Amino acid sequence: MKGTNLGELEELIMLSVGILYDEAYGIAIQNEIKERCNRSITISTVHSVLGRLEDKGFISARYGGATPERGGRRKRLFTLTSSGEATITKMRKMRNNMWDSIPKVALGNA
């Protein structure tokens, strides 16, 4: 495993898990990303990334309630772990720090 670096998609999904707090599962995350980023990711990719994040210890899973639309199957609900939180927080700080360091002139009319 490549340490604790985060890929872009991984970051987006972690953020979604955070947003969806306590309601984060496959379809919900897919919908969230579709709405917020206008990106279609296949459901299998979502699961795949979730698995990866789980391996890295950034999120943890538990089984939630079953609903009739799911044919009586339970959801696998994800929450951020503390190390996951720390990672995205660090990521955010680093980005902010870098943003702050960009001279005003460099950004033109922004």
Next chain:
Amino acid sequence: MHRKDPWIVQKANKFLERFCEPYLLESIQGDLEERYYENQSLKGKRIAKWIYLFQSLGFLRSRFKKRKKYSNFEAMFKNYFTATIRNLTKNKFYASINIFGLAIGMAAGFMILQYVYHELTYDDFHENKENIYRVQTNRYNAGELTTQWAAGAAGAGYHLHENFPEVVDFVNLHGSGVGISYENKYFELESPYYARENFFQVFSIPLIQGVDSLVLKGLYKVVLSESLAKKIFGDENPVGKTILQNDHRDFLVTGVYKDFPKRSHMNFDLLYSFDTYIALSSEEARTEWNWDGFLNYVVLQDGTDPEEFSSKFDQMIQEKVGEEMEQFNAGIEFVLQPLTKIHLISNYRAEIKPTGDETTTYFLLIIGMFVLFIAWINYINLTTARSLSRAKEVGIRKVMGSYRSHLIGQFMFESFFINLIAFSLAALIVFLVFPAFNNFVGNSSAYSWPDAPFFWIGLTAIFFLGILLSGFYPAFVLSNFKPIAVLKGRFAASSSGNILRKSLVTFQFLASVVLITGTFAVYKQMDYLQAQDLGVNIDQNMIIRSPNFRSDSVRNIKDPIFKNRLSNNSSIKGQTRSTAVPGRSADWNAGGIRLITQTDAESNQYRVLGADDQFMDFYGLEVIAGRKFDQSFGAEHENVLFNEEAVAKLGFREIEEALNKKIFFWGDTFNIVGVVKNYRHESPKQAYDAMIFRYMETPNGYYSVNINTENMRESVDQIQADWEAAFGNKIFDFFFLDDYYNEQYESEVKFGSIFGLFAVLAILVACLGLFGLASFITSLRSKEVGVRKVLGASMQQLLVLLTGDFVKLVAISILIAAPISWWLLQNWLDSFDNRISLGVMVFAIPAITIILIAVVTVAFHTFKTARLNPADTLHDE
């Protein structure tokens, strides 16, 4: 599931169930289902189900793949494999000794097995083999067994068939020495025979041309072997052509048969119809009882017990010839020999071709097994000895949770693996040396790989037996280690293991000592026989077979021409003619001979040799009483010479008593004019025969010619020219007497060399094992050696200390081996009438040799260890 899903969805679910990791499956299927439910209302059921399918296929990645259930067996197997490979590569020295030793042992075993298999499966191609028996004849004289014939009287088969319903059919065969010619070309025949018409119906020799029941029916019919037909007729069709027998009798070729398989006790290049033989002699020849010149085969009814059946013979013999037998104080006995056993159990007069030998074959089988056992013992010894160094591995495995069965499995696997490598190596060795081995074991058995499946099944069985035998004990010992003791370092080889190892080494050397003593004794016996004073001069003699003539009158005209030309031939120092020459039994075997004053009951059987007046001088035979043949005395054909043995048989103590006595010989009276000193007419293997020499002017048999060896080629050419001048294009067939004479030892010499070869192999393998064992044990003792050196032990003392143990074992094995080999050799030597006695040297020399080999083998390592600097061996203490 609370509702029925469309087919595609069902399939997709099936796929997911099969493919996905179970703990993820539920959430995945749930998500898909949720989306499907949504899509169904948005896009319709049809599209939704396709989306379901494609999305489920998206899970076809390794992340979701069901982890294979942890397979104990596979993992274990992998682990065994790695452990074995590591162990082998870490200990290349011991591994190669093990593998190489096993490979040699196996290769030797395979070759012997193959040879033995070949010998044991003679004549098994005949379809009706279970029911076919050969009638072998024993002749008795005054209650004593005098002659054992492979053949017998023609009446034997005939009368058995006539008197007993158990005999369904019979075949008789009669040898015919005469040659054939076709369009003025003469052909040498190996063994032409007259055969009864049902030959091809009884024996499974396929006819290429002709009909089984017809080819030998009627007069003047002949059937040729495929190779002889090719030799005579080339590509022409032989059937319907005529060949000439003995220059004047025409035979019609009615068929061609496939050559006899090599594994057959028969081999005929042609067969004449038996009816012809009867027509040429007399109708009585079919039923007569007194001439043992016919091979008789009977076909018994299914389920007949040959033992029980042959017990009825006596009565029949009594009825038919009882009176006659009584008159001559003689006896006759028929023995049924099973067809498939003839090759091995039979070695009597008038065999069709040289037979095998049962003792030799089983002896070889035992040697082969010995070599294999020795190789297996090596494996056991080396592995258990080295168990010390593997004890830690076992301890750790046990601590990590290995069951004993796992460890046994591991060591059995190692055994399997090593055996497999050795097996492949052995196969390679056999493949490479097979042709040479074939050559080595002799011309008669130019055989090929066995084709019968049971041979290969047997081989595989031996292979697995070897794995079990060699692997089981080490596995058992190694897996028995107590992990705590082992890991604490308080571990020593158990004394019971030591005792076993020592007894195995002793057994190995015991086998080797027996083999080497055997080889030595076999060579000594051969040497003794060949160094015998034969009493007859066989050197530089060329023997020419007399030509076949239509009648003796033709011979009487042509013979003197040849004789004269030879006397004028400057390259010739002497010549003689006789019915037989030294080197084989004089086949003329005459019974009913007695002093004219004796009764028929006192008559005896003698070997008779017809010879001219040159014979005694030519062969350097000594006449110790009376005189030799001399034509100047006139009426010489009424005179005979006896040898010492024959004189004794006649009942005289002093040889002089026999002189001028009259004997009765088949209705005629002869006068004994001299006594010939006993000489080795047959090989020195046999005791002296009682022989009578009869004077003949032109005996039919052999010309013996003593030639000038300075220019051999030229001499032979000259003799051939003389031959052609006298006999025209008759076959000029000659050989050299010393070769002919030595042929008699061929089987012993062959036996000796095979025995020796495998003895050497056995010793090699045993020493290889000893070498490995010694190197290991001395390496274990290297610290002890170091300490002793520091304390002042000399190199000599160290060598004695380290080799002592092994020498003790070898000494013990020699002590046990001596009586065993003595007993075996006594048995073997008893088959010779003329033999060495087993002196101390026969045992001492092999014993010393093997001790030397063992000491050198062990000392090699001992010396290496003893030379080590104690500083090196002790530095980690």
